[in-house]
Amino acid sequence: MHTLNLGILAHVDAGKTSLTERLLHTAGAIDAMGSVDDGSTQTDSLALERRRGITIKSAVVSFTLGTTTVNLIDTPGHPDFIAEVERVLGVLDGAVLVVSSVEGVQAQTRVLLRTLRRLRIPTLLFVNKTDRPGARYGPLLTSITERLSPDIVAMGSAWDLGTRSATSTPFTGADPGFTGALADLLTRHDDELLSAYVDDPAGLTHARLLGALAEQTARCRVHPVFFGSAATGAGIDALVDGITGLLPAATGDPEAPARGTVFKVDRTANGERTAYVRMVRGTVHAREVVRFRGPDGQEGEGRISAVSVFENGREVPAPAVRAGRIGRLKGPAGIRIGDSVGADRAEAGRRHFAPPTLETVVVPRRPEDRGALHVALGRLAEQDPLIAVRRDELRGEMSLSLYGEVQKEVIRTTLAEEFGVDVIFRGTTTICRERPTGTGEAAEFIDTDPNPFLATVGLRVDPAPYGSGVEFRRAVELGSMPPALMRAVEETVRATLGQGMHGWQVTDCVVTQTHSGYSSVSSTAGDFRGLTPLVLMDALRRAGTQVYEPMHRFRLEVPADAFGALVPVLARLRAEPGPPEAHGALCTVEGEIPAARVHELQRLLPGATRGEGVLESAFAGDRPVTTGPVPDRPRTDHDPLHRKDYLLRTVRRVAE
CATH class of the missing domain: 3.30.70.240 (Alpha-Beta Plaits)
Known part of the structure; x- marks a missing residue:
């Protein structure tokens, strides 16, 4: 038995959730298909998803096709929830990208296929809704070629488009047009195949072409296109054959040291944290203590209280989750989305899609709900780290990063229905970034005016290549201070860079610690956390920053x-x-x-x-930003740009 971790992706309303239902029904995992309109589908389990008729959270469901166990992940189609799609991409063996035969290639369709190709994820295209008025075949294939990729081949014809009797007939080796199109496509990417075709066109058999099609599909060089209707079932059998015959199965040694990737985090009804993990190799058992590490280097460990896997449309308890499978781990309190479970450290997170570009302030309608709102937003940030809750210590407010208005309304409804907190959003602004334009250096020394802290900190800020993020280095000996004090400096540097000279997050820079010193009797981590922002912002002021707009x-x-x-x-x-x-x-x-x-x-x-x-x-x-005034964002920290006010707030807080 093979395992295939399959993603279903699409522009919103192309019919991917309906396709998921149809595949479950075809595999015998469910007796009757659910309806998106009726809110009865298997994967849209949230009440809000059922009411709105859209997918908000990714969902996993499993079924068997012949000798292949398919773990299917249904993802949101609306651009406001693209972060859910991004987290899924790293755990896929293959994907089906759904295109509506009526609306055709849409904006999100293009973004998704570009990303799938860049990540080399084998992808089939399924043209859905052939039974709907306005459905197209030839013109749509032309549009797919022009707007998505020229490396496609139609795997069948479609008849009676736009009616409930619409059908799709797979091509065979007896169709010379199909054989010719297949040979033309595949020989573009395979010189050996091209030589064989030139030497003896008749020797390039249909069986050999299908083998080459599977090989090139698995390498994400070509994309077979299937036509059909999730609503009527037309073309589904051919798509199933494509899924099992053209997409590569999961690999991984179950006896190797464990390594898995966490792509979703939620909580059970009793508040226990759970993590959805794709095991790359090895095995994780129930009641085992596992280590987990994030791309930022943060580490932790926790005991797995229970394991469940996905089989035949249901989530079932299991003693372990093995290489190639997707499992749900219950128990580890500190585990986060993007963490690696097991032996290896997660790779630094490289973004596949755009980061959120909007920010809004969220406040409770009832002031007494302020504490409950803080807890609720923390829970939501566990499930979606990109909402990036930002607390304004000066005004007692919280801000969220967002993709759009639909996501904002979903968060409002979720806070009201799941946490009992009624909120209002105050304004929406665009999120900018700051990058250093030069090099700046500053230092303050212990027992030397005007430094009131029992700490010595020196920092240098240098610009770094675009997209490199923030790197922290040390030009001081590790033994010059206790590890806790070293760690306090680095953590404070990273936190302080959340707000630069104009209030925006500072990125693409290298910060180097150039001086260190402490009193073995009196210095505390608080001294270093208090002094570091002053030194860093002084260095950043000397380096200068440029504001960038999305x-x-x-x-x-x-x-x-x-x-x-x-x-x-x-x-x-x-x-x-x-x-x-x-x-x-x-x-x-x-x-x-x-x-x-x-x-x-x-x-x-x-x-x-x-x-x-x-x-x-x-x-x-x-x-x-080169025209007009440079956009500023109000600071939410103790404002180390203004030393007197900062010390009035910070020294008093430290003294407490």
């Missing part, structure tokens, strides 16, 4: 005669469009626009294009 890459499709009216709108929004390309009565234009202006462009587009404009946008990195 940008979106946009693609507009508008009537050609409306483009002229759209140009001043784009200019006013600080967009930078490229030259338009005419396609008959339509034209397309691509460019970049500040993320803060995307929603305004969406609002103005219908009026500027007679309601015919179509906008796609996706995060494209950030760039320096």
Whole structure:
């Protein structure tokens, strides 16, 4: 028996949850299909998911197809919940990307396939909803080739599109058009196959082509395309054959030292923390004490009170979870999303999708709920670390990082229904970043004015390559201070860089500790935690910082005669469009626009294009703010930029 960890991904409303239900039904794991509209699906288990008819949290369900056990992970399709998709990608052996045959290739579809290809995750395409009015075959294949990837091949034909009797017929070796298309596609990526085809076209048999198709699919070089309908079951048998025959099974030695990846964390009804883990190798047993390590180097350990795995549509208790499988571990209190379970340290987290670009202040309607809100947000941050709860110590407020308005409303409802806390959100701002522009150095010494702390700290800040994050180094001997004091400096540096000269998180820099000193009788970690922000911000002030704002890459499709009216709108929004390309009565234009202006462009587009404009946008990195005032964010710490006020707050707090 083989195991395949399979992700189902799509733009929202393409039908991936319905496809999950159909696969479960086909495999015999459920007797009757659930409905997204009725809120009766297996994977949308949250009450909020059932009411809204969208997937919010990833869910795992298992079934058997022949000799293959499939652990299927249903992921959200709405862009506001892309973080859920990101956490799943690292545990997949393969994926099915669902495309609606009516709406076609959508913005999120393009983002997802680009990411799957970059990560080399083998991917099949399933064109769903062939039974819906407006369903397309040939034109949609052309659109997929032009907008997703030219490395595709249709695995069957579709008939009676747009009706409940729509069917899909798989191609066979008797279809010369299919054989020719397959040979043309596969020989592009295989010189040996190309030579064999040139020498003897007849010798390139259908069986050999199918073997090469499986090999190239497994290497993410090509993407077979299947047509069908999750609602009627048309084309599902061919898709099942593709899943079991074209996607690679999980590998891993169950006897090797344990190594697994945590991709989801939640709690049981009694509050016990649980972790969903994909075992890469080795085995984790119930009642075993396991170590876990995060990409940031933080380590911990905990006892596994119970293990469950996924079988035939259900979660069942098990004595252990072995290599290649997905299991749910109950008990370890400090385990986090992204941690490695077992022998090895997790790799530094490299982002697959955009980070959140919005921030909002959340406050309870009833002041007496402030403590309950803090606890509730901490629980939500366990499940989604990217909401990044930021506490304002000066104003007693908390801020959240978000992807969009839908996510905000989901959080509001969750806080009310699960935690009994009614909240309001006060404003939404765009999240910027700061990066050092030069090198700066500062130091303060023990028993030397104006330093009131029993500590010596010297720090140097240097710029680092874009995307490298923050690195902390030491140019002092490890034995020059006790480890606890060394650790206090590093932890405080990382925390302080959450707010730079303009209040934004500082990234892409190297901070080096250049001086250290302490009193063996009187110095405490509190002295180093109090002094480090002053020294670091002094060094950062000397280095200088540049504020960067998030940008979106946009693609507009508008009537050609409306483009002229759209140009001043784009200019006013600080967009930078490229030259338009005419396609008959339509034209397309691509460019970049500040993320803060995307929603305004969406609002103005219908009026500027007679309601015919179509906008796609996706995060494209950030760039320096060079026009207008530099955006500042109010500080939420004790403000080490202003020494007198900082010492009034900090020394008093330390003395307490």
